[in-house]
Amino acid sequence: MLSLKRVLPFALMLCLQASFGASPVVLYTDFGQKDGAVSALKGVAYGVSEKLLISDLSHEDPGSIFAGAYRLFQVAPFWPKGTVFVTVIDPGVGTERLSVVLKTRKGHYFVAPNNGVLTLVAEQEGVEELRQIDERINRRKGSEDSYTFHGRDVFGYTGARLAAGVIQFSQVGPKLSSDLLVKLPYTHVQRTAGGVEGIIPVLDVQYGNVWTNIPQKLFDELGIKVGESVRVRVFNKDQLVEEVVVPYRHTFGEVPVGKPLAYINSLMNFALAINQGNFAKEHHIGSGTDWRITLSKE
Numbered sequence: 001m002l003s004l005k006r007v008l009p010f011a012l013m014l015c016l017q018a019s020f021g022a023s024p025v026v027l028y029t030d031f032g033q034k035d036g037a038v039s040a041l042k043g044v045a046y047g048v049s050e051k052l053l054i055s056d057l058s059h060e061d062p063g064s065i066f067a068g069a070y071r072l073f074q075v076a077p078f079w080p081k082g083t084v085f086v087t088v089i090d091p092g093v094g095t096e097r098l099s100v101v102l103k104t105r106k107g108h109y110f111v112a113p114n115n116g117v118l119t120l121v122a123e124q125e126g127v128e129e130l131r132q133i134d135e136r137i138n139r140r141k142g143s144e145d146s147y148t149f150h151g152r153d154v155f156g157y158t159g160a161r162l163a164a165g166v167i168q169f170s171q172v173g174p175k176l177s178s179d180l181l182v183k184l185p186y187t188h189v190q191r192t193a194g195g196v197e198g199i200i201p202v203l204d205v206q207y208g209n210v211w212t213n214i215p216q217k218l219f220d221e222l223g224i225k226v227g228e229s230v231r232v233r234v235f236n237k238d239q240l241v242e243e244v245v246v247p248y249r250h251t252f253g254e255v256p257v258g259k260p261l262a263y264i265n266s267l268m269n270f271a272l273a274i275n276q277g278n279f280a281k282e283h284h285i286g287s288g289t290d291w292r293i294t295l296s297k298e
Contacts, residue, residue, distance in 0.1 A: 025053065029089070052164055074202075109162060140152065208280045219295065234283070
């Protein structure tokens, strides 16, 4: 016979699921918050279930589909299994691009246009299964003649139904080969004869820090210790934009205000900053797949 001590936690979990919905929903769009687009999307989701837990990743312009892909890569590991990410970075809305739901091996669901925005989470978490959204079933009723707001009518609606348990993943639509998942080309991190090469996928836009895709483990192979200097060269395509030598430090306050440093950011990747300044602005550095960076020991 089961004891109350064992039964109560399980019963509490079931009550919480019933009260708040089975899975969190994370919204990521480029709609901005100056009009009603985000609110409309949330309204559709709450129309499916008022008990959903909905969180915002961001609704600002990511600059590119690749930047959008990186923001998903940035946050997905910190969300629990079962989380449904509704992602609407969709310049091809209304065209023949597919509407899909990706289930990763980590148990996350990504509802998105199949335009490359899922490139990095697919690499990071692995592809468990890919399905096309069947819009005959999983589309907000009355929206059949709307061609430019799939975020509200298809992605938001389907994501909410999936998170609330109204549909199972198998009911999203037909299964697709994982080979059909669109992946954006970009330069992967690699060792070179003189050091390490990577790209600048995004900027830490609030502070102007320059983030790279070079992991700490690979940077450590250069043998540069905290307190020593690293030579950094930044290219836009094949054109050298900047070459600097900066000290490698743990954190910003270890250099004087206004001085640059290299550090390992919160994603455990190599980054550049100016203490209480804007490195990207001062050195005229952008981000994206065309922005390449090389590191070597000074």
